[in-house]
Amino acid sequence: MTVKRKAILIAGPTASGKSGAAIGIAAATGGVIVNADSMQVYRNLQVLTSRPTARDEARAPHRLYGYMDACVACSTGMWLNDLVKVLSDIWAAGQTAILVGGTGLYFRSALEGLAEVPEIPLEVRNKWRDRLAAQGAEALHGVLSKLDSTEAARFEPGDGQRIVRALEVLEATGKPLSWFHRKARHSAVLAGADVQKIVVRPARDVLYERINNRFDEMMNEGALEEARALLALGLPEDLPAMKAIGVRALGEYLGGRCSLDEATQTAKRETRNYAKRQMTWVRGQMADWTMVDTARNAIAVVCDEAGKSYGPGQRLAP
CATH class of the missing domain: 3.40.50.300 (P-loop containing nucleotide triphosphate hydrolases)
Incomplete structure (x- = not known):
């Protein structure tokens, strides 16, 4: 049944x-x-x-x-x-x-x-969190747009937490966060x-x-x-x-x-x-x-x- x-x-x-x-x-x-x-x-x-x-x-x-x-x-x-x-x-x-x-x-x-995302090095995490505090979410959204416009389009410009996550994953792995989502564990x-x-x-x-x-x-x-x-x-x-x-x-x-x-x-x-x-x-x-x-x-x-x-x-x- x-x-x-x-x-x-x-x-x-x-x-x-x-x-x-x-x-x-x-x-x-x-x-x-x-x-x-x-x-x-x-x-x-x-x-x-x-x-x-x-x-x-x-x-x-x-x-x-x-x-x-x-x-x-x-x-x-x-x-x-x-x-x-x-x-x-x-x-x-x-x-x-x-x-x-x-x-x-x-x-x-x-x-x-x-998604199973590899561990992000602490120095990379701290780098983007410090930049968020200093520059704000919209500025980092602009950074992400230049690096990967497709990935940036997934996020609201004010969503600092998720933008930082995308940037740290991209820097540490060379792959966008969406790639890991598609490969969901x-x-x-x-x-x-x-x-x-x-x-x-x-x-x-x-x-x-x-x-x-x-x-x-x-x-x-x-x-x-x-x-x-x-x-x-x-x-x-x-x-x-x-x-x-x-x-x-x-x-x-x-x-x-x-x-x-x-x-x-x-x-x-x-x-x-x-x-x-x-x-x-x-x-x-x-x-x-x-x-x-x-x-x-x-x-x-x-x-x-x-x-x-x-x-x-x-x-x-x-």
Whole structure:
């Protein structure tokens, strides 16, 4: 018997409402929600990453959330290997997989496979990062355009992180990053599947208000205590979990180096900046995805395509 492989992908910036959309879609389709956020894999970061609550998990099955310790440096490859197993189980049960998160590389690796790029020498990495800091993203985009105009056309001029990555790979290997993507080490796990791709993208002022309000809610729900417990583990600062937004800012307060209000404002600002970077990725990498401005509209798009109606007695996410 042929197994039906259906997946609904829901991306978007932090605080956009995509998790609420996933719960609504799971209720409408009987699907299983799968994490596609690099920080929500950590069990030590329930509050600061807005991981689904026990109430959320009671409304729909969730997978790949809070299953790694903070001492683990979870890579895209590790997550992708775990995703393969989870999707196999979901599809074998005849269910729809609903991948939701804000990590663009996770989505790309699931759709296109994961490229095996050789280790880049530290001096090359530092060279281009220093030039980014000194000259800015647009200037480096111009450099990349002169070296490889085809490769440069893949990136937004303001996407400094990805432009630097392209330049360092090109210098170190003599090949464009796209060459390695074509030679992807992992076969794309979603290749051949029935995939629906949606981005929840609120207006900027709406998103920023949600970000500010959500961090206030996090503080009321124990974000400070969570940061204190994580920092008490004495883990290396370069681990991914230690770089979660809010950890460093609240650590400054706990260390007596700033006020709680200053720490809170710093965390909100860092979250807004992160949302900007996520939206840059969306513009550059997800142009062919369906764009909606609310979770409610994301649910409607899925239900319209599936020919289902979302029950009037159910609560729609805002």
